Amino acid sequence: MDTQSNVLTALRHDVPASLVVFLVAVPLSLGIAVASGAPLAAGLIAAIVGGVVAGLFGGSAVQVSGPAAGLSLVVADLVHTYGWRATCVITLLAGVVQLMLGAFRAARVALAVSPAVIHGMLAGVGVVIALSQLHVVLGGSPQSAAIDNLLELPAQVVNLHNHAAAVGLITIGVLLVWRWLPRGVRLVPGPLAALLLASTAAAVFGWDVTRVDLPDDLLRWTPPVLPAGDWHGILAAVMLVALLAGVESLLCSVAIDGQHDGPRTDLDRELRGQGLGNIVSGLLGGLPIAGVIVRSTTNVQAGARSRWSAVLHGVWVLVFVLSFGWAIRLIPLEALAALLAFIGLQMINLGHVRKVHGHGEVPVYMITLAGVVVLGLAEGVLFGLALAVLLALRRLTWVSVHVRQEPGDRRHVTISGSLTFLGVPRLTDELRAIPPGVPVDLDLNIDFMDNAAFEALHSWRLKHERSGGSVDIDELHDEWYSLAAGGNRMFPAKTPPKAHERWWLPWAHRRRRRGSAVPEQGGPAECELTVGAREFHRRAAPRMRPIFTELAHKQQPTHLFITCADSRIVPTLITASGPGDLFVVRNIGNLVPRYGSRPHDDSVSAAIEYATQVLGVRTITVCGHSGCGAMAGLLSGGEKAGSLPGLRRWLRHGNHSLARFIQSDSDGSDTGPLDRLCRVNVMQQLENLRTHRKVAEQVAAGSLELVGLYFDIPSARVHILPNPLAAAAVPTGALVRAEEGP
Known part of the structure; x- marks a missing residue:
């Protein structure tokens, strides 16, 4: 039965997807072969082998492998240095290296390379490809170096060949529109x-x-030959091809795993599959292969469910070459060059720049890009890796010392980060500025302390206490200071971080030392809620009792906050609000049933009526979130609701959101359809609110604002969504603090 189901899945989803990928793969493979200075047949052979061999034996269900634009500079240099047939041997040996790395389960190590280096390398390669191929588009010949191509470009524009330029402009124009x-x-x-x-x-x-010059004996096999020259350089070339192709494939696998719901990639198997594919491709006279993000993304978007789509795409390329190889000879080389120039510019992905900017790695990206363009691929990657390592060391040795004066001339000092000899100068400067004789509360929130840092801190403490002051040390992380002061052996490296006992952490993160709840005298384990209530009574209640005493007689919230029942959404946390600020309604999917809709719902309507007519709230906020299960149920047409009749009935209130999502165009962001529907749903619920008469009247009178929020869970960021229906785009109070907070 499983075999029959797999066959039906392949026929329904994988066969159509493979045809789409095949149509993308043929022109790209030809263009990459041109950019690599290799025979055109080499690109087609690599596409066939990447589909069939890497598709069959790789570890990803939907990744598509083939010749990669990111390797074209390396291949072009190898062809220039050793010749094409010798380059095939280097490809074959690189496959052997990948096969061995996969056998020794080294795939995870490859992911230790900073993505900023990889993205910078690909962007640099894209710049070099675009600059060289623009000369071909304009009817000239590219220079050997990117800088030379840039300097010669104005003269090429002045002396352009009209026919060649016209073909190139048509190609680029079609791709743009x-x-x-x-x-x-x-x-x-x-x-x-x-x-x-x-x-x-x-x-x-x-x-x-x-025109493209494709030989008649396209598939005639010519055996590769051993490269002649310095074996140190040959070995370095083999390792470079193996590592670049392997890392690009593994990063592509990880990225593609986030775009589909199928099985996750077995990275070691994927590396072995790539190695086997490169062995076969090198033996048959093809380009080096790697996982290609463009074809893989196309494969997922076309509906592929299994590896058979990648395999079949390779089969279609083979059938096309055998049956319609003559059609390739009709393609102008200038058109292929224009396609390559366009692909090169697309490799400069602004989305990647935004991601690395969020982690402070833009310098790594830019240095790698500039190094690839000015010096060469290997040099650019080495410069990028070196800078990434230096920045990582800087972060590992980062220390923050914050001194705050409190009532009674008391000082509260917080030291965070890693205390090493590199941070001793700043540490001593900050501590010496504390007046002698004052009491000091010292919080150590550190994950490492070496001997130099301990000596500096301990000496200051002894001196301060001799001056009549006091130092009360509280270690919020590991007990580095206590162990060192007691003469105990220090840990040789950083220990896993222990979570702080703070109210906003999940229960599992606050078990610090006490472990799981222990049953008393053989009784049942104590409920986490009971433990939490006891902790509230002990820690929070004494400080918050005056607030609750004031609120005991009446509530006066300013906001009605409608959000999802998802356990990861904590309204008071993401809005920096407190008791009495928010009147909260939670349900599956943060839905607001339209007035008079079926199935009828009184719960949300009653909350809206009470909030607007009794409490007099000034703002109604609908807050959605990323990865919402209710929206996933809507996208699945109710299938994910399974045998839950109540949930299926409730989700009917989301049909307007689904219709609005279908009618709207993509916003051009990197988010998938699920998160886009989550955002669209928030805006639709704001519109649903206006079907309630009192809400519409108060909005028209300017006494009520409608606000849409979207909480992105992985990045812990709150976004204010555009709402043309609201009287004002941004509310005041707690919601502004939410935008500034996470």
Whole structure:
């Protein structure tokens, strides 16, 4: 039965997806072969092998492998240095290295390379490709170095060849506008459409262009030959191809895993599959292969469910070469060059820049990019890795010392980070500024302390206490100071961080030392709620009792806050609000049933009526979140609701959100359809609120604001969504603090 189900899945999903990927793969493979200075057949062979061999034996269900633009500079240099047939041997040996690394389960180590280096490398390669291929588009010949290509570009523009430039402009123009055309037209991939239209125009108008030179004996096998020269350089080339192709494939696998709901990638198996593919590709005379993000993303978006889509795409390329190889000879080289230039510019992904900017790694990205463009691929990667290591060491030795004066001339000092000899100068400067004789509360929130730092801190403490002051040390992390002061052996490295006992942490993170709740005298384990209530009575209640005493007689919230029942959404936490600020309504999917809708719901309507007519709230906020299960249920057409009839009935209130999502275009962000629906749903619920008469009247009178919030769980960020229905775009009070907080 399982076999029959797999066959039906392949026929329904994987076969159509494989055809789409095949249409994308053929022009890209030809273009990458041109950029690599290799025979055109090498790109097609690599596409076939990448699909069939890496698809069958790799560890990813939907990743598609083939010739990668990111390796084209390396291959071009190898072809120039050793010749094409010798480059095939280097590809074969690189596959052997990848196979061995996969056998020794080294795939996870490859992921230790900073993504900023990889993205910077790919962007640099994209710049070099674009600069070189623009010369071909303009009818000239590229120079050997990127800087030379840049300097020669103005002269090339002045002396451009009209026919070649026309073909290039048609190709780039089609690629630019293709994404904006109707969905039915876009069933034909943009690269294929661009080459078809450019080739047709060149043939119809009889333009003087250079055609693709594809030999008649395309699949005739020519054995590779051993490279001649310094074996140190050859070995370095083998390792470079193996590592670059391997890391690019593994990072692609991780990225693609986030785009589908199927099985996760077995990274070691994927590395072994890539190694086997490169062995076969090198033996048959193909380019080095790697997992390719463009084809893999296309595969997922086309609905692929298993590895058979990648395998079949390789089969279709083989069938095309055997049956329609003559059609390739109609393609102008200038069109392929324009396609490559466009792909090169797309490799400069601004989304990657935003991601590395959030982690302070833009210098690594820029140094790698500049190094690849100015010096070369290997040099750029080495410079990027070196800078990434230096920044990592700087972060590991970062220390923060904050001194705050409190009533009674008391000082509260908080030291955070890693206390090493590098931080001793700053530490001693801050501590010496504390007046002698004053009481000091010292919080150590550190994850490492070496002997130099301990000596500096301990000496200051003894001196301060001799001056008549007191030092009360509280270690919020590991007991580095206590162990050192007691003469105990220190840990040789950082220990896993222990969570602070803070109210906002989940229960599992606050078990520090006490472990799980222990049953008394053989009784049942104590409930976490009971433990939490006792902790509230002991720690929070004495400080908060005056607030609750004041609130005991009447509540006066200013906001009605409608959000999802998801346990990860804590309204008071993400809005920096306290008791009495928010009147909260929670339900599955933060839905607001339209007035008079079916199935009828009185709960949300009653809360809206009470909040607007009795409590007099000034703002109604609808807060959605990323990865919402209710929205996933809507996208699945109710399938994910399973045998939950109540949930299926409730989700009918989300049908307007689903319809709005279907009618709207993508916002161009990197988010998937689920999170886009989560945002659309918030805006739809704001519109649903206006179907309640009192809400509509108060909004029109300007006494009530409607606000949409979206909480991105992985990044812990609260976003204010645009709401044309609200009287004001941004509310005051707690919601502004929420925007500034996470």
